[in-house]
Amino acid sequence: MAKRQIFYSFHYDNDVFRVQLIRNIGALEGNEPVSPNEWETVKRGGEASIKKWIDDNLKYKSCVVVLVGSDTANRKWVKYEIEKAWNDGKPVLGIYIHNLKCPRNGTCSQGANPFDSLTLSGSGKKLSSIVKCYNPAANNAYSDIANNLEKWIEEAISSR
Numbered sequence: 074m075a076k077r078q079i080f081y082s083f084h085y086d087n088d089v090f091r092v093q094l095i096r097n098i099g100a101l102e103g104n105e106p107v108s109p110n111e112w113e114t115v116k117r118g119g120e121a122s123i124k125k126w127i128d129d130n131l132k133y134k135s136c137v138v139v140l141v142g143s144d145t146a147n148r149k150w151v152k153y154e155i156e157k158a159w160n161d162g163k164p165v166l167g168i169y170i171h172n173l174k175c176p177r178n179g180t181c182s183q184g185a186n187p188f189d190s191l192t193l194s195g196s197g198k199k200l201s202s203i204v205k206c207y208n209p210a211a212n213n214a215y216s217d218i219a220n221n222l223e224k225w226i227e228e229a230i231s232s233r
Contacts, residue, residue, distance in 0.1 A: 078135050080131050080136070081139075082137055082155065082158075083145060084145045095170070127150065127157060131158055134158075135163075136163065136164045136165070136166070137163055137165045138168060139151065139167040139206075140167075141170060141183075142170055143171060143181040145187055146187035152190070159191075159204075164226075164233035165188075166225055169208045173215055186201050186206050189201045207225055
């Protein structure tokens, strides 16, 4: 089976090192993180530029994986990425990454479920009632993610 094309949604400033650990698992084709310089260029273009960048990068992805750190649920663009993906019919899932060790500042506190703050139009149900957010084993988060990432993505795809 071909590798899935994955869009990773995360809080860059807080979690880029933890996210890089997941990208290095290698089981999946992920969008490469935009460099800080590229992101500054995109941001200078304003909201329309940021939305276009996100929309273009989501377009051909099989699934959106939200990597949840301590402040991810509060990030405007993470919320936009989740809503855009969901409204476009893409599978979405979350993985808490607070127990992955960042070389700069170790582990962090567990953040809120980003799907709790989003509701489905029509029913008013929280997106978290449908979208799974996995919490890997605290003592071995990296191995838990490495061993289950493909399975979690396939489950999200088949349930969508």
